[in-house]
Amino acid sequence: MSQISTIAFDADDTLWHNENLFEEHHSKYCELLSEFHDAKTVEKTLFSTEMRNLELYGYGVKSFMLSSIETAIELTKGSISAEELKRIIHFGQEMLRHPVELLEGVKETVATLASQYQLILITKGDLRDQERKIAMSGLAHHFEHAEVVSDKNVETYDRVFHRLGIDPQKLLMVGNSLKSDILPVLDLGGYAAYIPYHLTWEHERVENAPDNHSRFHELPSIKQLPGLLDSLK
Amino acid sequence: MSQISTIAFDADDTLWHNENLFEEHHSKYCELLSEFHDAKTVEKTLFSTEMRNLELYGYGVKSFMLSSIETAIELTKGSISAEELKRIIHFGQEMLRHPVELLEGVKETVATLASQYQLILITKGDLRDQERKIAMSGLAHHFEHAEVVSDKNVETYDRVFHRLGIDPQKLLMVGNSLKSDILPVLDLGGYAAYIPYHLTWEHERVENAPDNHSRFHELPSIKQLPGLLDSLK
Numbered sequence: 238m239s240q241i242s243t244i245a246f247d248a249d250d251t252l253w254h255n256e257n258l259f260e261e262h263h264s265k266y267c268e269l270l271s272e273f274h275d276a277k278t279v280e281k282t283l284f285s286t287e288m289r290n291l292e293l294y295g296y297g298v299k300s301f302m303l304s305s306i307e308t309a310i311e312l313t314k315g316s317i318s319a320e321e322l323k324r325i326i327h328f329g330q331e332m333l334r335h336p337v338e339l340l341e342g343v344k345e346t347v348a349t350l351a352s353q354y355q356l357i358l359i360t361k362g363d364l365r366d367q368e369r370k371i372a373m374s375g376l377a378h379h380f381e382h383a384e385v386v387s388d389k390n391v392e393t394y395d396r397v398f399h400r401l402g403i404d405p406q407k408l409l410m411v412g413n414s415l416k417s418d419i420l421p422v423l424d425l426g427g428y429a430a431y432i433p434y435h436l437t438w439e440h441e442r443v444e445n446a447p448d449n450h451s452r453f454h455e456l457p458s459i460k461q462l463p464g465l466l467d468s469l470k
Numbered sequence: 471m472s473q474i475s476t477i478a479f480d481a482d483d484t485l486w487h488n489e490n491l492f493e494e495h496h497s498k499y500c501e502l503l504s505e506f507h508d509a510k511t512v513e514k515t516l517f518s519t520e521m522r523n524l525e526l527y528g529y530g531v532k533s534f535m536l537s538s539i540e541t542a543i544e545l546t547k548g549s550i551s552a553e554e555l556k557r558i559i560h561f562g563q564e565m566l567r568h569p570v571e572l573l574e575g576v577k578e579t580v581a582t583l584a585s586q587y588q589l590i591l592i593t594k595g596d597l598r599d600q601e602r603k604i605a606m607s608g609l610a611h612h613f614e615h616a617e618v619v620s621d622k623n624v625e626t627y628d629r630v631f632h633r634l635g636i637d638p639q640k641l642l643m644v645g646n647s648l649k650s651d652i653l654p655v656l657d658l659g660g661y662a663a664y665i666p667y668h669l670t671w672e673h674e675r676v677e678n679a680p681d682n683h684s685r686f687h688e689l690p691s692i693k694q695l696p697g698l699l700d701s702l703k
């Protein structure tokens with residue numbers, strides 16, 4: 238029997254679509270550079286630039302924009318035109334302006350759970366962009382607390398739980414990334430509901446879901462979350 | 471008689487140098503574009519791009535980098551070379567990598583006050599970059615709490631104080647920006663120590679310091695802070 242009193246949600250690709258915007262940007266970006274290189278080379282070089290800059294830039298769209306520009310210059314040996322680079326900036330600005338599209342079932346499920354549990358939101362990335370999405374999601378009032386962190390690991394979760402006075406043994410984390418949402422919270426003694434999104438950024442991939450872990454649950458959709466919580470009571 | 475128990479510090483240009491790095495970038499940037507436009511036009515256009523993008527990008531070096539690139543393309547009507555744009559990216563990366571240089575007297579003053587007051591840090595800007603600077607400053611252990619916010623206004627201060635259980639009437643805010651550090655905290659009933667930095671970004675400028683405000687104090691240096699606090703006891 239559990240005594241779950243708090244549900245912590247990841248945001249991008251858990252509550253609303255996000256990775257699909259990056260995929261869309263990737264397609265346009267590969268198209269723009271297609272006279273120079275095939276899509277595979279472009280993707281690989283972009284990923285490698287992103288990883289090189291991760292420590293310096295952190296996560297988020299602006300970091301992605303800067304790495305996209307740098308990669309385009311590198312891949313074209315400087316022969317890309319300023320006008321084409323301007324298009325890359327515009328792609329990124331479109332991403333930042335994009336409406337927030339909730340995943341199916343999110344609106345109803347979050348509203349239902351908000352009446353029974355303390356809900357919090359823990360998301361990583363760019364502060365301004367994440368705050369904009371939280372505000373535009375129409376869900377903000379359901380969350381007692383929303384925390385934007387620069388990375389999601391055992392230390393950051395521990396710090397957030399400690400600050401909010403939350404016992405991780407009474408918490409369920411819901412997210413689409415094993416690496417960022419699930420494993421660190423299991424490590425801290427919490428429960429985790431893993432709801433995969435149909436796309437996963439290469440950097441977030443880990444090999445395997447926990448095997449036979451009593452506090453780990455995988456769900457096909459957020460709609461199964463109230464049922465899971467009932468079964469854990 | 472006051473009962474100040476918490477001192478909240480701004481970070482950039484209050485604890486460590488920051489605006490000087492932007493000024494340095496501006497000089498290199500104007501030099502790079504000098505064959506196209508005079509420095510005044512470059513500065514003016516860059517500032518206008520930054521203001522146009524502020525809502526979308528928020529504050530910080532990455533936003534500045536993206537606006538610098540966009541402005542360079544605009545000002546050269548697309549004739550700037552990719553190699554020159556690469557140099558602009560490198561200028562920004564240098565800023566992000568730059569060592570944290572504490573202002574004179576900061577190290578000693580913060581250490582002294584930490585033994586007598588609860589110290590917190592409230593800074594706006596890019597999450598990753600601010601966290602990096604806090605970590606590199608060598609001051610992190612003196613602060614009970616460090617909060618990076620996307621903007622500094624009455625609402626954000628109110629939210630932070632509320633969350634930390636701090637009564638603003640028992641708080642002194644220390645900062646170099648009247649607009650972002652001083653006026654909102656005075657509005658909330660707090661005390662404020664304004665310590666101007668020798669450079670102020672145009673966006674942070676407000677016309678006048680508060681006139682004859684009993685909770686407002688202007689100091690030439692952080693070294694006068696313990697004396698001010700003693701006089702307020």
